Amino acid sequence: MSAPLAVEALPFTIDSWNLFAGLPLLLVVVALLLVLAFFTAQKYSWTKYDHLSNFCTFFYSSFLKPHSQVEGSGQQAALESFYKVQANVYDATRKKLLRGREDMLALAAAQLRFQADQGLFKHSKPIWVDIGGGTGYNIEAMHAYLDVPNFFSTIILVDLSPSLCDVASRRFERLGWDVKVLCEDARAFRLQDHINTANGDVMGSRSRRTDIEAKADLLTMSYSLSMIPDFYNVIDSMVQLLAHTGIIGAVDFYVQSIVDTTGRNYIGGSFNRHVNWLSRVFWRAWFDCDRVGLEGARRDYLEYRFGTKKTLDERNYILGGIPYYIFLGCHCQGSFKRTQALLDVVDASCTESPQVIPAIGLNLDLPLLPEPALPIETRSKAYQSAIVNLSSNLPLPSTFYQNNQSRIHYDEQLKKHMQFNHDYLYAFTWEDPRMDQRLLQINDSDTILCLTSGGDNLLEYLATANPRRIHAVDLNPNQNHLLELKVAAFQSLPYADVWKMFGEGHHPSFRHLLINKL
Numbered sequence: 001m002s003a004p005l006a007v008e009a010l011p012f013t014i015d016s017w018n019l020f021a022g023l024p025l026l027l028v029v030v031a032l033l034l035v036l037a038f039f040t041a042q043k044y045s046w047t048k049y050d051h052l053s054n055f056c057t058f059f060y061s062s063f064l065k066p067h068s069q070v071e072g073s074g075q076q077a078a079l080e081s082f083y084k085v086q087a088n089v090y091d092a093t094r095k096k097l098l099r100g101r102e103d104m105l106a107l108a109a110a111q112l113r114f115q116a117d118q119g120l121f122k123h124s125k126p127i128w129v130d131i132g133g134g135t136g137y138n139i140e141a142m143h144a145y146l147d148v149p150n151f152f153s154t155i156i157l158v159d160l161s162p163s164l165c166d167v168a169s170r171r172f173e174r175l176g177w178d179v180k181v182l183c184e185d186a187r188a189f190r191l192q193d194h195i196n197t198a199n200g201d202v203m204g205s206r207s208r209r210t211d212i213e214a215k216a217d218l219l220t221m222s223y224s225l226s227m228i229p230d231f232y233n234v235i236d237s238m239v240q241l242l243a244h245t246g247i248i249g250a251v252d253f254y255v256q257s258i259v260d261t262t263g264r265n266y267i268g269g270s271f272n273r274h275v276n277w278l279s280r281v282f283w284r285a286w287f288d289c290d291r292v293g294l295e296g297a298r299r300d301y302l303e304y305r306f307g308t309k310k311t312l313d314e315r316n317y318i319l320g321g322i323p324y325y326i327f328l329g330c331h332c333q334g335s336f337k338r339t340q341a342l343l344d345v346v347d348a349s350c351t352e353s354p355q356v357i358p359a360i361g362l363n364l365d366l367p368l369l370p371e372p373a374l375p376i377e378t379r380s381k382a383y384q385s386a387i388v389n390l391s392s393n394l395p396l397p398s399t400f401y402q403n404n405q406s407r408i409h410y411d412e413q414l415k416k417h418m419q420f421n422h423d424y425l426y427a428f429t430w431e432d433p434r435m436d437q438r439l440l441q442i443n444d445s446d447t448i449l450c451l452t453s454g455g456d457n458l459l460e461y462l463a464t465a466n467p468r469r470i471h472a473v474d475l476n477p478n479q480n481h482l483l484e485l486k487v488a489a490f491q492s493l494p495y496a497d498v499w500k501m502f503g504e505g506h507h508p509s510f511r512h513l514l515i516n517k518l
Helices: 014-043 047-064 075-083 087-094 101-117 137-144 162-175 231-241 277-288 297-305 336-350 381-391 433-440 456-464 477-492 495-503 510-516
Strands: 127-131 154-159 180-183 216-222 242-253 306-316 322-331 447-451 469-473
Touching: 101 137, 101 216, 101 242, 101 306, 101 322, 101 510, 127 137, 127 231, 137 162, 137 216, 154 162, 162 180, 216 231, 231 242, 231 297, 242 297, 277 322, 297 306, 297 322, 433 456, 447 456, 456 469, 456 477, 477 495, 495 510
Parallel strands: 127 154, 127 216, 154 180, 216 242, 447 469
Antiparallel strands: 242 322, 306 322
């Protein structure tokens, strides 16, 4: 029989302490080498080692260079102290850090193309204002989705850093684009001071109208809201700046707990929004060193002042899982007549469904009463949720701000919906809808209530019988998501793309189609 193994714990000696004490020394040596490389790169031309030179400049400016305000005081001096040294390498070093910018631009461009197809820009081209636009990267990147020089009548970049504005000016001079670069405080920016409104021909597509104040059709903020100390004032001014059917797009860092958003039905989906306690503390402290504010109030106020069209919560896993969000919004409340008309349209489309809130409560312990002589007015759950929000001066649920009013608001945090863990169970339906059609004899005067499931049956009814209305109901919200995706694909994509998505089950360019078409 073999002898039992003996394990002897190594004593934690002075040599062990020396090992741990050497780690800070190693970090100091690495930092000194990076500083040396930075100043060497400033003195000599390192054309063969541009990536190393850019990284050294970024590392020194962000982590080693002391912030100073020798050139003045206030936010502009603080920004210049941070950006002046790295302005020329800003774009080269932010590609991996500032994720989501292209997705935000693509989503905004898709909305603008939809509005153009609806004839909203028939009389004049739209106006775009990029708040905190920095080096102008966003405006050039938008060219992948829109013909920027010809699609917009006026493009204005507003930023407080002179060094970044200088890079932007050189960028647009190289491109030959007519973009106004303004180095000023976003709180003081007034659009009418910078465009020609004398003849009323360049005023934004939807502010040509009875007043003379110009409005922007697109507002964007890319990782700038988190660097604005007085963000309440800036967001309030943006509400006044945006045309009544304009689009606002934002992308930025954030940290929030799901507790912060409990009970808010106007913020869109909350999937992936929660950030755990340790990450919230770490990222707030980390970004606070560079005067980047990640407190939840910034995003909260943006969602309070604008209606939510789209919202996404993502993580930049290349750099440690930094949380960031993408927001696409619009004016949250128009005129009373316009809001009431919207509520009436949504309410009329769903009150045929049995899932409504009755005007009188039902007591099952009482005997059944005879039907009333007059019909009881019923309102949909969507209508009820909208009334609650309007009475509390809150934006409507995000379903009301969609281009297609086909989805009814629901509370995604309810256990009965969360039990499916964001998974759908049925990708397609096995039943043969032709048998339904043969037995039910569906025609264009019928209204159908059916389970959503894979959505195939009701799409067959829609294509072959053309009923007056179809109400699709499912306890699993993901089945309804799938149906929406199928309907959007049939409306927006050619057959080859639809077949790859739902026939083969894989499309190599699905993300591109989702953002730009669907």
